[in-house]
Structures are given as structure tokens and as C-alpha cells.
Amino acid sequence: MTQTKRLPIGILGSGKGSNCRAILERIQSGDLAAEARLVVSDVLDAPILDLAREFGVANAYLPPGRFRTRLEPEREEQLVQMLRDAGVELVVLAGFMRVLHEPMLKAFPRGIINIHPSLLPKFPGLEAWKQALTAGETATGCTVHYVDEQIDHGKILAQKEVIILPNDTAESLHARIQELEHDLYPSIIGEFCKKYNESKKQVGS
Numbered sequence: 650m651t652q653t654k655r656l657p658i659g660i661l662g663s664g665k666g667s668n669c670r671a672i673l674e675r676i677q678s679g680d681l682a683a684e685a686r687l688v689v690s691d692v693l694d695a696p697i698l699d700l701a702r703e704f705g706v707a708n709a710y711l712p713p714g715r716f717r718t719r720l721e722p723e724r725e726e727q728l729v730q731m732l733r734d735a736g737v738e739l740v741v742l743a744g745f746m747r748v749l750h751e752p753m754l755k756a757f758p759r760g761i762i763n764i765h766p767s768l769l770p771k772f773p774g775l776e777a778w779k780q781a782l783t784a785g786e787t788a789t790g791c792t793v794h795y796v797d798e799q800i801d802h803g804k805i806l807a808q809k810e811v812i813i814l815p816n817d818t819a820e821s822l823h824a825r826i827q828e829l830e831h832d833l834y835p836s837i838i839g840e841f842c843k844k845y846n847e848s849k850k851q852v853g854s
Contacts, residue, residue, distance in 0.1 A: 653846060654846050655684040656682065656846075657737050657739075658684065658686065658739045658740070658838065659685075659737035659741065660741045662697035662742070662745050664692070664744045665696045666743060667831065668744065668764060668834050669688065671834065672685070672838060673700070675835040681842065682843075683739075685701075685704070686707065686735040687706070687707050687732065687735040687737060689708070689710075689731060691710075691711055691713040698710065711728055711731070718746075719749075719750060720749075722752065725750060728753065732756075737757075738760065739760055739761075740753070740762070740796075741762055741834075742796060761796040762795060762841075763793070763794055763795075763796050763803075764791060764833070765791065765794065766789075766830065768788070768790045768810060771789075777801075778819060782813065782822060787813055789822070791811075791830045791833060793808075806837055806840075809832075809833050811826055
């Protein structure tokens with residue numbers, strides 16, 4: 650029987666890392682044929698780094714530089730090198746609050762994915778669940794998409810919808826969206842794992 654090859658992933662995040670936890674739990678349980686090689690944050694004391702340590706995953710703080718919404722080019726080059734050194738094949742953004750540019754996009758073509766708490770192309774940007782509430786939407790949800798040089802943009806891979814209830818607050822709606830995210834994101838990564846295995850079988854490695 651052919652042994653399943655584990656897809657080497659790198660996770661980038663700036664905050665609590667609830668999606669990171671969902672992914673690492675699926676890997677730990679054997680439900681996801683991936684291997685988390687590295688977790689990187691642009692925030693020194695981000696809880697996602699503690700989470701990586703909890704699961705025994707290599708982790709690093711990357712000083713972002715002087716810009717607020719992106720990395721300095723040399724920092725982004727450094728990030729590429731860190732991920733390459735770790736053997737990462739798929740880069741997973743889990744609450745990473747910076748827009749990636751050419752160094753990363755060129756190094757990982759169609760190899761960077763993100764999850765966003767709205768049904769894109771509606772409500773890109775920050776606190777999308779609040780945007781949906783303010784706009785009087787009847788439904789919203791979450792989207793997994795390829796990353797490009799624009800904010801919350803790129804080819805959509807999958808979406809899940811949640812109905813907005815009459816008594817929803819920003820907190821209650823966000824909580825239900827996160828439940829969907831924690832199921833959808835690992836399942837889409839699982840699709841990448843299958844493709845990775847198929848490609849490895851084809852080259853006979």
C-alpha cells in the first residue's frame with residue numbers, strides 16, 4: 650500500500666489563530682494529510698505563535714518593517730526564504746493582516762490561500778461581518794480563495810453561507826461564521842493534499 654505523502658504547509662497569522670487551531674487539530678487527529686512546517690506572525694506577541702508552540706510546530710516572528718498594511722520588500726523576501734527553507738508547498742493565511750506582493754506571489758504561484766469572513770466579492774477588508782450587518786444583508790458567510798496582490802481578492806475556491814438572524818449581533822454572527830470557517834478551511838486544504846499525493850504518485854516519488 651502506498652504511503653500517504655503529507656503536504657508541507659506554512660501558516661501566516663497576525664492574531665488569535667482560531668483557524669490555525671482548527672487546521673492543526675485536524676492534522677493531529679489524522680483527518681488532514683498535511684504537515685505544518687512553520688507558523689509565522691508579523692506580531693511579536695500574537696497568540697497564534699503560542700498556539701504553534703502548543704502543537705509543537707516551528708514558529709517565528711517576522712518584523713514587518715515600517716508599513717502598516719504590507720511587509721517591506723526585504724522582509725517579504727526573508728519570509729519567502731523562511732518558507733522555502735522549511736520546505737513549504739502551500740502557504741495558508743489565517744488572519745494575516747498584510748497584503749502580499751511580488752516576492753511571495755512569484756515564489757508560490759497558485760500556492761497561497763486565504764479565508765475571509767464574507768461571501769466575496771462582497772465585503773472585502775476588515776470586520777466583514779459588521780459590514781454585512783450594516784448593509785442589511787440577509788445572509789453572509791466565508792470564502793476560501795487564492796491570494797493575489799489585491800485585498801481579499803483572487804480566484805474563489807469555495808464558499809459557505811450563513812443566514813443572518815433578526816437578533817444577530819456582530820459577535821453572534823462572527824461566531825457562527827467562524828464555525829463555518831473551521832470546517833471549510835481544513836476541507837479545502839484537504840483537496841490540496843489529495844492533489845499533492847496524486848502528483849507525487851505520478852512522478853513515482
